[in-house]
Amino acid sequence: MHFQLTSEQLQIKELARQFADREILPLAAEADVKREFPMQVQAKAVELGLVNLTLPESVGGAGLGCVELVLVTEEFCRACLGIGTALCVNALAYEPILLGGSEAQQQRYLAPLAQGRFASFGMTEPGAGSDVAGIRTRATRTEGGYRLQGSKIWISNAPLADYFVVFAKTDMAASHKGMTAFIVEAGTPGVTVGPAMGKLGQRAAPTAEIFLDDAFVPEDRRLGAEGSGFALAMAVFDHSRPMVAAFGVGLIQRCVDESLAYARSRSSMGKPLIEHQAVAHKLAEMQMRLEAARLLTYQAAWLVDQGQRGTMQASIAKAFAADAAMWCATEAIQIFGGMGYSTEYPVEKLFRDAKVLQIYEGTSEIQRNIIAREMARI
Ligand SMILES: Cc1cc2nc3c(=O)[nH]c(=O)nc-3n(C[C@H](O)[C@H](O)[C@H](O)COP(=O)(O)OP(=O)(O)OC[C@H]3O[C@@H](n4cnc5c(N)ncnc54)[C@H](O)[C@@H]3O)c2cc1C
Numbered sequence: 001m002h003f004q005l006t007s008e009q010l011q012i013k014e015l016a017r018q019f020a021d022r023e024i025l026p027l028a029a030e031a032d033v034k035r036e037f038p039m040q041v042q043a044k045a046v047e048l049g050l051v052n053l054t055l056p057e058s059v060g061g062a063g064l065g066c067v068e069l070v071l072v073t074e075e076f077c078r079a080c081l082g083i084g085t086a087l088c089v090n091a092l093a094y095e096p097i098l099l100g101g102s103e104a105q106q107q108r109y110l111a112p113l114a115q116g117r118f119a120s121f122g123m124t125e126p127g128a129g130s131d132v133a134g135i136r137t138r139a140t141r142t143e144g145g146y147r148l149q150g151s152k153i154w155i156s157n158a159p160l161a162d163y164f165v166v167f168a169k170t171d172m173a174a175s176h177k178g179m180t181a182f183i184v185e186a187g188t189p190g191v192t193v194g195p196a197m198g199k200l201g202q203r204a205a206p207t208a209e210i211f212l213d214d215a216f217v218p219e220d221r222r223l224g225a226e227g228s229g230f231a232l233a234m235a236v237f238d239h240s241r242p243m244v245a246a247f248g249v250g251l252i253q254r255c256v257d258e259s260l261a262y263a264r265s266r267s268s269m270g271k272p273l274i275e276h277q278a279v280a281h282k283l284a285e286m287q288m289r290l291e292a293a294r295l296l297t298y299q300a301a302w303l304v305d306q307g308q309r310g311t312m313q314a315s316i317a318k319a320f321a322a323d324a325a326m327w328c329a330t331e332a333i334q335i336f337g338g339m340g341y342s343t344e345y346p347v348e349k350l351f352r353d354a355k356v357l358q359i360y361e362g363t364s365e366i367q368r369n370i371i372a373r374e375m376a377r378i
Helices: 007-033 037-049 066-081 081-088 092-101 103-114 174-180 229-265 277-305 311-341 347-360 362-378
Strands: 120-124 138-142 145-156 161-169 179-185 191-193 207-218
Touching: 007 037, 007 066, 007 347, 037 081, 066 081, 066 229, 081 229, 081 347, 092 103, 092 120, 092 161, 092 179, 092 229, 092 311, 103 120, 120 145, 120 207, 145 161, 145 179, 161 174, 161 207, 161 229, 174 179, 174 362, 179 229, 207 229, 229 277, 229 311, 229 347, 311 347, 311 362
Parallel strands: 120 161, 138 161
Antiparallel strands: 138 145, 145 207, 161 179, 191 207
């Protein structure tokens, strides 16, 4: 068993660390206030080959693995969870095409992403989030394709995307077995993207609704066979949850960095905060959760790269990192005291940003359902 990254992996992590410090960190607070994704960051990240890492070389991608993806993601999200998410979440949108798309679909829809374009993953609906099988968007067969009717909500990067991978029911009576995935191009008549939604945190990453009003989608944009959408989505989540776990690892690292620096520099009752055991123990606990979250995340990513089934490990990594991030952000505020509550210091943003990690890509409760189901299966 090796606990060491390769020299190439260390190099890309270091490149991402420097990029995050130079290009993301200085913009984070303003992007949060303005609720805007700074597009120039994306252009620079594309130039350095730091995004869309797992796109294959055949479509112009870097052809790297999930381990490299989590290493870079962690660094971006240490600097800003909002900007980091917007930079990385293409990997969720293109995974269904990688796993379920034809050669022609891959060439047509993945190559533009390698050039810096955006795509979105559209599963959640106003009436169905955790209940994936309960989606109501309908795809009705018509000559040459399908008519899509319904709506999607909370779709990351939807205002920036050229296309959406939309999950719909081709058989309304068949529950999850009636679900099919489609590539829906933005600008298709009947497809509208709503305004960016107001959010507690992660404000630099735009999130919007998508409305599908009798939108025609040609047959050649269906991913796989009719009815294959649910299995495809579950396979996608096994691959994407390590990345979301890395969002949490990055945020926890930032909590540790900020809290440690503050606890060293601020004194109370004649000594630095860090010399008060109650504060020191909080820092130690943060470091313990950081290291555990990081190892779980790397393990889950490694399983993806080995082509092994890692459903349980992906859910454990995602749930653990999300819960640890929320805990660490809460304690970071406590260590900062009143200043932790101030918008002048970075930890209140970490606290607002952390919460979403327990909600998207399957809530912390849903991850526990999956873990228990996998335990029962084994
Ligand atoms: C900022 C942001 C970005 C997002 N980006 C995307 C995206 O790009 N694409 C996309 O498709 N979706 C996206 N989502 C949606 C996200 O995946 C859902 O919000 C999430 O899956 C939860 O669904 P819900 O909001 O409908 O909550 P609900 O499913 O209504 O859940 C409400 C509560 O009930 C609990 N609960 C529900 N069912 C169960 C159960 N069976 N067992 C135990 N507890 C249960 C949940 O854990 C939760 O605490 C995003 C959400 C946010 C906030």
